[in-house]
Each structure stands twice: as C-alpha cells, then as structure tokens.
Amino acid sequence: EVVLTQSPGTLSLSPGERATLSCRASQSVSRSYLAWYQQKPGQAPRLLIHGASSRATGIPDRFSGSGSGTDFTLTISRLEPEDFAVYYCQQYGSSPRFGQGTRLEIK
Amino acid sequence: QVQLQESGPGLVKPSETLSLTCNVSGASISSYYWSWIRQPAGKGLEWIGRLYTSGRTDYNPSLKSRVTMSVDTSKNQFSLKLSSVTAADTAIYYCAREDPIWGWFDPWGQGTLVTVSS
Numbered sequence: 261e262v263v264l265t266q267s268p269g270t271l272s273l274s275p276g277e278r279a280t281l282s283c284r285a286s287q288s289v290s291r292s293y294l295a296w297y298q299q300k301p302g303q304a305p306r307l308l309i310h311g312a313s314s315r316a317t318g319i320p321d322r323f324s325g326s327g328s329g330t331d332f333t334l335t336i337s338r339l340e341p342e343d344f345a346v347y348y349c350q351q352y353g354s355s356p357r358f359g360q361g362t363r364l365e366i367k
Numbered sequence: 368q369v370q371l372q373e374s375g376p377g378l379v380k381p382s383e384t385l386s387l388t389c390n391v392s393g394a395s396i397s398s399y400y401w402s403w404i405r406q407p408a409g410k411g412l413e414w415i416g417r418l419y420t421s422g423r424t425d426y427n428p429s430l431k432s433r434v435t436m437s438v439d440t441s442k443n444q445f446s447l448k449l450s451s452v453t454a455a456d457t458a459i460y461y462c463a464r465e466d467p468i469w470g471w472f473d474p475w476g477q478g479t480l481v482t483v484s485s
Contacts, residue, residue: 292469293469293470295469295470295471295472297472303477304461304475304476304477304478305412305461305472305475306473306475307471307472307473307474310466310469310471310473311469316471316473348411348412350412350471350472351470352469352470352471353470354425355414355425355427355428356402356414356470357414358411358412358413358414359411360411361411361412
C-alpha cells in the first residue's frame with residue numbers, strides 16, 4: 261500500500277510570500293490519482309487540486325500543483341490571509357490514503 | 368449544487384454500534400460513488416469505505432471486519448455502521464462524494480462528531 265509523507269509538518273510564512281508544500285509517495289503514483297485538500301479549523305476538507313495539477317472549480321489560480329512519480333508539490337504563489345490552514349494530499353486506490361498534513365501558519 | 372449532510376447519535380457506548388446516515392441533495396445518489404472518512408480530534412484523515420449504488424462496497428482493510436455500508440436510493444441517502452466501537456473510534460465522521468474514475472472527494476458533508484464513551 262502507498263504511504264504519503266508530507267513535508268514540512270508546519271510551515272510558517274507571512275502573507276504575500278510563496279508557499280511550497282511537498283507530498284512524497286512510498287511508490288510511484290499516477291498523476292491522475294493525486295489530489296490536494298485544504299482544511300480550515302472547524303470545517304470539512306475542500307478539494308483544491310485533482311489530477312496532480314488541475315484546479316477544482318472555484319479555486320484561485322494562486323494555487324497550483326505539480327509533480328509526478330513519487331514527488332508532488334502544492335504551491336501557493338502569494339499567500340492570502342485565508343490560505344493559512346492545513347493541507348492534505350491524497351492518492352486514489354482500492355484503499356485511498358491521505359498524507360498526515362502540513363499546517364501552514366502565519367509567521 | 369450537491370450537498371451532503373451527516374446525521375446520527377453523537378454519543379455511542381463502548382462495544383456498541385455506531386450508525387450514521389448521509390443525506391444527499393442536488394444530485395442523484397445513483398450517479399456516483401460515496402465514501403465515509405473520519406478524523407480524530409487534531410489528527411489526520413482516514414478513509415473508512417466506499418459504496419457503489421449497485422450495492423458493491425470497498426472497505427479500509429483495517430476496519431473491514433467492523434464496517435457495513437448501505438444505500439437507500441428512494442431516500443437519496445447512504446449509511447455507515449461501525450460495530451464494537453472503542454474510544455479509538457471517537458472522531459468527526461464525514462461523508463463525501465467520490466469521483467468514480469479519478470478518486471478525488473468532492474463535496475464533503477460538514478461532518479458529525481461521534482464520541483465513544485460510557
């Protein structure tokens with residue numbers, strides 16, 4: 261089974277800065293089956309990116325996804341105050357798995 | 368606009384069965400796959416299982432022996448039962464629509480907290 265490891269565990273940045281979040285898989289994952297979610301306190305996760313690089317409906321273009329094989333990245337080009345949250349990657353399979361999450365906090 | 372809403376008891380006693388229902392509005396439940404996902408307080412997300420409206424199910428191997436999912440197409444809702452619960456099953460339980468081809472989850476219900484305690 262695939263294990264997803266996200267890094268860093270916590271990322272401290274200021275609004276306006278660029279955020280780079282990593283998701284590494286224990287074995288190769290098809291790009292088509294890699295997604296990213298944002299979760300704010302007290303809320304359900306929200307789909308941001310599917311197919312490794314396709315933004316979900318209504319997601320601002322400051323969010324972008326890239327990567328292939330075992331290494332995937334979520335980039336937020338210029339952080340807005342509402343972007344500080346926890347981010348999860350997820351791979352599709354017979355038993356879908358999530359990474360442990362990266363907490364993006366205000367510096 | 369598709370919306371999902373979980374419902375069920377917020378408190379379950381140890382060794383009993385947790386039962387939750389997810390009501391789907393804005394879309395026919397017959398057209399997609401449907402999943403349950405849980406999240407213990409302050410922790411990450413764990414997929415519990417998925418339901419195809421044909422009746423076929425897939426469950427997380429770690430929970431398989433205790434999980435049953437079912438669908439009621441007449442009410443446009445699906446359900447989760449988790450038996451022999453312990454404190455480790457205390458979590459927020461989410462229902463979500465799963466894309467049948469690419470496997471991403473969207474949308475999600477708001478979640479419901481289930482606490483296992485005597």
